[in-house]
Amino acid sequence: MSSTTSTATSNITPLSGSQATQRLLPFALLVFLGYLSVGMPLAVLPGYIHETLDFGPTVVGWVIATQSIGTLLTRQFAGLITDTRGVKNAVIVGTVGCALAGLGYGISGIINAMHIWSLVALLAGRAMLGLGESLLITGALSWCIGTVGPRHTGRAMVWVGIAMFGAIGAGAPIGAAIMNKYGFMAVAATASVLPLFALTVGLRKASIAPNGGRRLAFHKVVGLIWRHGMALALSTVGFGTLFAFLGLDYAAQGWSGAPYGLTAFGIAYVAARLFFGGLPDQLGGQKVAMVTIPIQGLGLIALWLAPNPVAALAGSALLGAGYSLTFPALGVDAVRYVPPQNRGAAMGAYVAFVDIGLGITGPIAGTVASHFNYPATFFVAAIATIVAIFAAVQAHRKDGTRVIGTDSFS
Helix, strand or coil, X not given: CXXXXXXXXXXXXXXXXXXXXXXXXXHHHHHHHHHHHHHHHHCCHHHHHHHHCCCCHHHHHHHHHHHHHHHHHHHHHHHHHHHHHCHHHHHHHHHHHHHHHHHHHHHHHHCCCCHHHHHHHHHHHHHHHHHHHHHHHHHHHHHHHHHHCHHHHHHHHHHHHHHHHHHHHHHHHHHHHHHHHHCHHHHHHHHHHHHHHHHHHHHCCCEEXXXXXXXXXXXXXXXXXXXXXXXXXXXXXXXXXXXXXXXXXXXXXXXXXXHHHHHHHHXXXXXXXXXXXCHHHHHCHHHXXXXXXXXXXXXXXXXXXXXXXHHHHHHHHHHHHHHHHHHHHHHXXXXXXXXXXXXXXXXXXXXXXXXXXXXXXXXXXHHHHHHCCHHHHHHHHHHHHHHHHHHHHHHHHHHHHCCCCHHHHC
């Protein structure tokens, strides 16, 4: 397809569900390839930090959280670039940032005997990944919605999410296998190369011209969606805890196969979206969220009480199935209250609450693990999920006072 900028006709031409899905698949491939750079290190970094660099669980939590902190701090920038410079530019710069993150990992691996400096290089790589991921996902979500039209917002979020968490689910065992056979430097190199394949996909796609009109200040966009965002942030704590501490939990209990717990999460996540991904658009986000958030809580309780790795796998799968539709369910309601010319800012602000959830998860869960044990981190995450239910109810009650520009979303 031509790389020139397309018109916004897709925003006004009605598409069937199958037509929308067909248009979204190339973007899903792009996000999948780019997001493998996020998924692959997750199964590798905790062990590398703990065993090679000789740091404890609190440092593990901070290193994992650095990416989320980086994305949180750059979401406004990513939204601005998306809304003013175009979705394609945001995605291109984002994929390059994801590729550069592997350079930080590689430097860390080269100087791993100097533990402190190796940790600094690792943190720099995670921060760069945060910037790259921020631009990639904000741009890709806006690109998808602009391509299929706002009436398919939930479907767009579903397919971007399938790509993201499919990459995490597939990336975890791939990263572990590369680490076991070739070592940490091979993981770093692979994490650098894969986003470049995503870049080639993005370069072949036509962009969407930025929407005209007066844009709201970023803080006003946040003000329109923050209730839905807080519910999302609290729901994300369980996901963050799983990926930061499942491997260490398995090791502490003498179990093997921790990467497959992450795979179980990913498979359940993708399956739920494939079979039920249309529900947020059809039923409304509130109804879906009131089912999916409690399912997450059940999965976390199962992980907390798991007597064996089979039970932990089941808990991981429940968590994946529940979290799968929580993101689009809350997002469908949130973005309806922001005008099209602020869509990039809205996507950046909304996804920023995932960053908030992940950002608070690492330090809190690391502290809990240090003072108690690894299963206790899943108990704390379950409490956060219960609070998320009340936050989602509160967001729904306030919806009527937050509607703006609804004609644009009809």
